[in-house]
Amino acid sequence: MNLIACHECDLVNRIPPLPRRAAARCVRCGGLLLRSKPDSVDRTIALTLAGIVLFLVACSFPFLSMENAGIVQETALFTGIYNLYKQKMVPLATLVLITCVLVPLFQMLCLLYIMIPLKRNRPARHTAPVFRVYLHMQPWGLMEVYLIGILVALVKLGKMATIVPGLSVIAFGLLVFVLAGAYSSLDPHLVWERLEKKP
Amino acid sequence: MSAKQLGLVGCHECRLLSRQRRPESGQEAYCPRCGATLHLRKPNSIKRTWALLIAAFIFYIPANVLPITITTSLGSTQSDTIMSGVIYFLLHGSPEIALVIFTASIFIPICKLVVMAYLLVSVQLKSSWRPHDRTQLYRIVEGIGRWSMVDIYVVTILVALVKLGVFADIEAGPAALYFASVVVISMFAAQSFDPRLIWDAMEENHE
Numbered sequence: 001m002n003l004i005a006c007h008e009c010d011l012v013n014r015i016p017p018l019p020r021r022a023a024a025r026c027v028r029c030g031g032l033l034l035r036s037k038p039d040s041v042d043r044t045i046a047l048t049l050a051g052i053v054l055f056l057v058a059c060s061f062p063f064l065s066m067e068n069a070g071i072v073q074e075t076a077l078f079t080g081i082y083n084l085y086k087q088k089m090v091p092l093a094t095l096v097l098i099t100c101v102l103v104p105l106f107q108m109l110c111l112l113y114i115m116i117p118l119k120r121n122r123p124a125r126h127t128a129p130v131f132r133v134y135l136h137m138q139p140w141g142l143m144e145v146y147l148i149g150i151l152v153a154l155v156k157l158g159k160m161a162t163i164v165p166g167l168s169v170i171a172f173g174l175l176v177f178v179l180a181g182a183y184s185s186l187d188p189h190l191v192w193e194r195l196e197k198k199p
Numbered sequence: 200m201s202a203k204q205l206g207l208v209g210c211h212e213c214r215l216l217s218r219q220r221r222p223e224s225g226q227e228a229y230c231p232r233c234g235a236t237l238h239l240r241k242p243n244s245i246k247r248t249w250a251l252l253i254a255a256f257i258f259y260i261p262a263n264v265l266p267i268t269i270t271t272s273l274g275s276t277q278s279d280t281i282m283s284g285v286i287y288f289l290l291h292g293s294p295e296i297a298l299v300i301f302t303a304s305i306f307i308p309i310c311k312l313v314v315m316a317y318l319l320v321s322v323q324l325k326s327s328w329r330p331h332d333r334t335q336l337y338r339i340v341e342g343i344g345r346w347s348m349v350d351i352y353v354v355t356i357l358v359a360l361v362k363l364g365v366f367a368d369i370e371a372g373p374a375a376l377y378f379a380s381v382v383v384i385s386m387f388a389a390q391s392f393d394p395r396l397i398w399d400a401m402e403e404n405h406e
Contacts, residue, residue, distance in 0.1 A: 149352025
């Protein structure tokens with residue numbers, strides 16, 4: 001039996017050991033308390049490694065190219081950020097850089113730092129603060145929103161010129177799904193429990 | 200029974216329940232498992248959320264009035280606000296894109312501000328009206344806020360693709376900065392609100 005206070009209404013719930021793929025919800029407000037995730041550590045590591053590879057591809061190949069009257073213009077993932085910076089929109093450029101590049105990258109590195117030693121049953125040093133930083137960054141990774149932004153921009157420019165998606169855009173799109181998978185296979189409760197056993 | 204009534208405090212970060220220290224001890228308490236500072240409720244939740252909401256509302260006005268993109272094409276300059284962008288898509292045969300931008304950039308931000316203000320007032324009046332639905336409302340508002348950022352990313356991509364020399368030049372306008380502030384500040388506002396306050400009023404009314 002596990003006692004957990006609901007983080008949305010503070011009711012103390014008693015939770016029996018969960019079967020595979022089950023979720024426990026608060027009896028009063030319905031907030032999610034716990035979800036059992038099979039092979040959480042292995043899946044998280046695998047998806048995060050895939051994410052790192054996709055991230056490197058997304059950073060190093062052409063992002064979108066625009067063809068108009070025989071002139072082809074190629075851009076990279078960072079072109080927009082750099083142009084905003086040149087237009088004296090420094091806070092905006094920084095915001096896009098943080099939410100779409102730095103937070104996802106840093107989150108992946110945090111996960112690898114925590115999960116690989118955890119798999120070998122030897123939690124890394126400072127796992128607790130690193131994991132807390134990871135959890136705090138979660139709302140600020142906005143790659144999936146950027147993906148929708150790409151679609152909107154394509155429709156907007158599609159009538160004026162031909163837009164050719166590059167390898168980087170495809171990697172970026174896949175990365176969004178891989179990161180979502182890594183996040184949903186991560187079981188925070190498991191991380192904290194492992195830490196409790198090995199202080 | 201809530202953890203507060205049992206004299207327990209649940210950690211915000213790792214959810215471990217630990218015994219609450221007596222308030223007169225004055226020092227901050229830390230979670231024995233993850234080391235986060237323990238709070239019975241998020242600190243100054245109501246004041247902080249109000250302050251952020253008001254700030255977001257103030258920025259919402261220039262965000263909608265000032266131009267978000269400035270397009271220079273063959274010597275003529277055109278400024279577009281968020282709303283004029285929506286109208287452009289509506290008139291040029293992309294109603295679905297018009298709907299996406301209208302929802303993400305105009306409807307969601309203002310909805311979020313109104314709902315958060317309502318939740319704050321209801322908590323301050325110690326309302327016991329449908330706590331379940333109010334909690335659900337909070338969950339929705341907290342979840343959809345991030346999607347408002349889509350317009351900022353559209354501007355980023357336009358700025359990258361459309362450069363001087365080809366046929367037009369697009370620059371980000373001042374509204375982009377205000378609009379990004381609205382989104383970021385209201386995300387912080389949603390995070391600083393504590394939904395447990397909704398349920399605290401219920402328990403007080405029962406006693």
